[in-house]
Amino acid sequence: MPRFSVVVPVHKVQGYLHACLDSVLGQSYRDIEVIAVDDRSPDGCGAILDAYAARDERVRVLHLPENVGLGRARNAGLPHASGDYLLFLDSDDTLTPGALRALADRLDETGDPDVLVFDYARTYWWGGTRRNVLAHVLADNAGAAFTAAERPEILDLLMVVWNKAYRRDFVEREGFAFPPGYYEDTPWTFPVMLSAERIATLDRICLYYRQRRQGSILSTTSRKHFDVHEQYARVFRFVDARPALAHWRPFLHAKMGEHCLDILSKPDRLPPADRGEFFRRTAEMFHAHRPEGVRVPADLRVLEGSYAGYVLRRQAGRAGRELGRRARQARTATAARAVRTRAALRRPLDPDLAVYSAFSHRGVLGDPAAIHRAAREIAPHIRSVWVLADEERAAGLPPDTEYVLLDSPGYRRAVERATYFVNNVNWSGALVKRPGSVHVHTHQGTPLKFMGADLLGKPGARHGFDVPQMLRRADRWDYSLVANRHSELVWERAFPCHFTSLRSGSPRNDVLVGAGPDSGRAVRARLGIPEGDTVVLYAPTRRDYRRDGLVERIDLARFAADLGEGRTxxxxxxxxxxxxxxxxxxxxxxxxxxxxxxxxxxxxxxxxLLAADVLVTDYSALMFDYANLDRPIVLHADDWDAFRASRGAYVDITAEAPGHVARSYRELAYLFDSGTWRDGEARRLRSAFRERYCEFDDGRAAERVVRALMLGEPVTERPPGPARLPAQAGGLGRLTTS
Incomplete structure (x- = not known):
């Protein structure tokens, strides 16, 4: 008997069917059976299913003699299911890697509940991916199993069949089945969830819910949407037949009203001539099933009036939103004009005022934070003001940190008078660069992938970036901080602006230079890492060949297991x-x-980084920082060619690696299993890498910046000798150093 029976109804999805079945059959967890129901599909789906069944004994195909629709196709598969749990997978959706293992583990952890609710993400035809906005409900209820009465918020989730695993004997005992119609999920999910004695949740995306550009049944214009009324009538009949569930009537009454009004609000659902009839039927049903003594929610009271009143309310709402939008635009324009024309711009600069920001105003972080701390120690007369995106960011600020909120009056006063500006991200275009002000750009690390003007030749990588605007903002830089001569050359090419490169080292890395083996003890304790464990830090970067940047290169559960005891x-x-x-x-x-x-x-x-004994990364700039610790680094570069082709790279990092390079997960696992990750060759590679990329990091970078740029002291003499050109410089060899 398999653990899971995956029922897949199939109709006119030949373009998506391979991906769907591969996502199931390719799972590392293999104790499954797949029951594929060919709902008399007129395309090649039947042949595709037969081909899968011929080469994988876990697949069973049912060919229906006539098209019966999604719900009854699922019903046809149910008698053939023998697994402990049922999963219903629509044939244009896919399971995520590792989903079945995660489901099996959670079922074991919660003692085989009646229903396990898991998370999903919508994947759009244009490449976007968006997680379920109510995922927090799953996280908030991640403890022991419960009933819907104990945690009613579980019913706020999308009431569909495919985001749940169902214990088969529970389904058979209760006699649950799918009715015909458009909205067949409704009379399945509500009865199931209300009847379940034990419900558990899994806060993990186990399914990608494909949002097709065309072809979704529920997004077509048709009178078939009237089916929703009969489906809710089935739900009410189910509750009426079970007195113990009577207390759910007010909830279901409101859900029915919300669902029907949502359908009516979509312009592409109902033919215009049928919208009034749909409203009237909804209102009649809403009145017929209204529980006695229950107050109607304000947003549903429209169902107590006429269709004409509903239309007027909708029109008034749209008009109000448009007026609000225009008012916001007017306020924004007025604020922008005020910033440009403010008389204070003609007042003298404050020579003792420095304004800081990091990572788009996220907090006191990175290089700017290190410079800020050094300035408070050796230049205490300079007032430091941080720019934050919102008040929430202020919660974790160090004591006695002065801050202003972006675009607030305090922000405008600070940037109009400040002499020093320190940031690792470009300031907004509205900030006026005044003569005499000093703009210090710290960057966010040693560049490996193409940046700035070099992105002009990589149209995929620069998606969402306005490179000319980026360069106009970089025109305000006075100083660019560099940790090595490679960075100096790259930044001067990628940002062809009039700034001076300061060979300061990276201020954020001062804490890493010369750090001892116990330097990360505090953070290890905070993270709950067992005393004496070897800490393996995995830090992947984003991919530019995927719109959302996310590509799962490693099965994390498998990697954690393969590392073995004594390693976290x-x-x-x-x-x-x-x-x-x-x-x-x-x-x-x-x-x-x-x-x-x-x-x-x-x-x-x-x-x-201080807490880690070894870094595993792909192409993250963290490797350049971590090298200061002189601890092992392993590269997992299984998609290096794709990464370099899509984004561009200044260095072939696989040829100039800081340690051993794994081209596959199998090679990565071997490096740790054999101990090769820290052998003599790893030390040799790391030494050469540190010499190239940590040459200016000496533990005094922040102090050097403050003394040179804020106190006017002589700049520390630069190391002699010509700059070493990157191996894959992409034309950088034409540059020289000053």
Whole structure:
């Protein structure tokens, strides 16, 4: 008996069917059966299914003699299911890598509940990926199993069949089945969820819900949307037949009203001539099923009136939103004019005022933070003001840190008078560069991938970047900080502007230079890493050949297991991936279960580096920082050619690597299993890498910047000798150093 029976109804999806079946059959968890139901598909789906069944004994194909629709096609597959749990997968959707293993582990952890609800992400035909906005409901209920009455918020999730695993004997005992019609999920999911005695959640994206440009049944214009009324009538009949569920009637009454009004609000759902009839039927049903003594929510009271009143309310709402939009535009234009014409711009600069920002105003972080700390120590007369994006960012600021919010009156006063501006991201175009002000750009690390003007030859990589605007903002730089001569050459090419390169080293790396083996003890304790464990830090970067930047290169659960006892896997995602679906694809769940440690939210990446005994990365600039610690580095470069082709790289990092290079997961696992990751060759490669890319990092970079640029002291003499040109410079050889 398999653990999972995956029922896949199939109709007119031949372009998506291979991806769907491959996502199931290619899972590392193999204790499954696939019951594919060919719903008399007129295209090549039947032949595709037969081909899969011929080469994989886990696939069973049912060919229906006539087209019966999605719900009844699922019903046809149910009698053939023998697994402990049922999964219903639409044939244009896909499971995410590792999904079945995660489901099996969670079922074991929660003692085989009746229903396991998991997360999903919408994937759009234009390349975008968006996680379910209510994912927090799954995370908030990640403990023991519960009932819907105990946690009613579980019913706020999308009530569809495919985001749940169902215990088969529970489904058979209750006699659940799908009715015919458009909205067949409704009379399945509500009865199932209300009847389940034990529900569990999995805070992990297990399914990609494909948003097709055309072809979605529920997005077509048709009278078939009237089916929603009969489907909710089935739900009410189910509740009426079970007195113990009577208390759910007010909830279902409101859900029905919300669902029907949502259909009516979509301009592409109903023919215009049928919209009034749909409203009237909804209102009649809303009145017929209204529980006694229950107050109607304000947003549903429109169903107590006429269709004409509904139309007027909709029109008034649209008009109000348009007026609000115009008012916001007017305020923005007025504020911009005020900034440009403010008389204070003619007042003298304050020679003792410095304004700082880092990572688009996220907090006191990175190189600017290191310079700020050094300035408070050796130039205490200089007032430091930080720019933050919002008040929420101020919660974790160090004591006695002065800050202003972006575009606030305090911000405008600060930037109008400040002499020093320190940032690792370009300031906004509205900031006026005044004569006598000093703009220090720290960058965010040693460049490996193409930046600035070099992106003009990489149209895919510069998606979302306005390179000419980027260069206009860089025209305000007075100084560019560099940690090595490679960076000096790259920045002067990528940003052809009139700035001076300062061979200062990277201020953020001062804490890494000369750090001892116990330097990361505090952060290891904070992260809950067992005393004495070897910490393996995995820090992947984003990919420019994917629109959302996310490409899963490693099965994290497998990697953590393969590392073995005495080793803790710590993962830190690239900042651009931290708020997307990446953490929902298993990382958050594995962290919750203690399989690994998710350190993405640690504010200072240098502290995470101090805690690590070895860094595993692909093409992240963190390798250049980590090299200062003289600890092992392993590159996982299985898609180097694709990465370099899509983004461009200044160096062939696989040829000038800081340690051993793994071209596959198998090679990566071998490096750790054999101990090769820290052998003599690894030390030799690391030494040469440090010599090239850490040459100006001596632990005094922040002090050097403050003394040279704020106190006017002589700049520390630069190391002699010509700059070493990168191996893959892309034309950098034409540059010279001053």
């Amino acid at each position: 896997l710590v993962v830190r995602l690239h900042p651009s991936l931290a708020d997307g679906p990446a953490r929902g694809l298993g990382l958050a769940e594995l962290h919750r279960r203690g399989v690994l440690v998710d350190a993405t939210d640690e504010p200072e990446v240098q502290e995470v």
